[in-house]
Amino acid sequence: MARVRTRPIVARAVLAVGVVVVLVGGVAGCGASAGDDKDPDHRSFALTGHTLTVDSDDSALEIVAVDGNPAGKVEVTRWFQGRVAIGKGPKVSWTMADDRLTLRMKCFGVVADCSAKHRIEVPRGVTVKVEDGDGSVRARGFKDALSIRTRDGSVHVTDSSGPLELHTGDGSVRAAVSSRRVRAESGDGSVDLELGAVPDLVDSRSDDGSVTIALPKATYRVTATTGDGSVHVSVPRSDSSSHVVSARSGDGKVTVGTAN
Structure with a gap:
């Protein structure tokens, strides 16, 4: 009867567990902070009316009513940091439809750490409603x-x-x-x-x-x-x-x- 060799399989399993532990420790030991983003993204969105709804799932928000903004423009600056050890890369998105600004952050994976912050400048005279899931x-x-x-x-x-x-x-x-x-x-x-x-x-x-x-x-x-x-x-x-x-x-x- 042929001898069944199991030691290499066990070794590979132990090695895999070790890699996961190292990755988990690496991500958990240094949490992502949006404040570390030294090159934030910026975008202007057209606003057709006098109301704005900010719909965010997971982000810190700073919302400011300002003078001097171009009429009908909402200015958004985004800071983001994300790391994924096991899984898909992190993703952020921003869209404007009618009077709703939608901000989303997706941090997929078993071991993931992401952080986002948005500064939203709104022209004076606009009524604002904020719906934030976590932040x-x-x-x-x-x-x-x-x-x-x-x-x-x-x-x-x-x-x-x-x-x-x-x-x-x-x-x-x-x-x-x-x-x-x-x-x-x-x-x-x-x-x-x-x-x-x-x-x-x-x-x-x-x-x-x-x-x-x-x-x-x-x-x-x-x-x-x-x-x-x-x-x-x-x-x-x-x-x-x-x-x-x-x-x-x-x-x-x-x-x-x-x-x-």
Whole structure:
């Protein structure tokens, strides 16, 4: 009977496992960062109307309302880094159809590490809606309505006066604005709002995190509650006030006070 030789097969299997371990260690040991991209891509997209929806699956976003943009143009800069040890190479894409800017990042493979960031410059006078699957969102300079929703990432808005709707499933929400209407919600993270103008409505909520609201001097109709934590309200209150403030937390401290 012929002898069955198995040692080379075992050796090859051990070698293959060793290669996978080395590759996994190599990728995991140095995570990809979009900030390392020293030569970002840039593209202009035509915008036919006065609304823009930004649809991103996995990217950090910076969205800025600017003066001086050519009429009907959205300027986008993209930073990207990606490595795939086992599988297809990483891929990023951007497309504009009607008023929807779609940003996609595909990082295929068993061992893959990718990171993307986009800066989007929007002409003033455009209403913007952001739908981000996974990534932080920063926005500034908006006088028109701004809506931001991300599943996983922080939201930070500054230097804006238009109506705001801000939501994250997992991350903090921060806004230092002069908006008259603000709705802000976090599923798991703090909510921190500082208003530079007396608002008509502030509706804020965190399922698991503190809620802090700093308001200009005025009299407010305030509702402040928490499931587990302290509540401190120091602004003047009246049930007949037209300035309505709601601050709720499922598990965290709630503070409503006067801005310095």
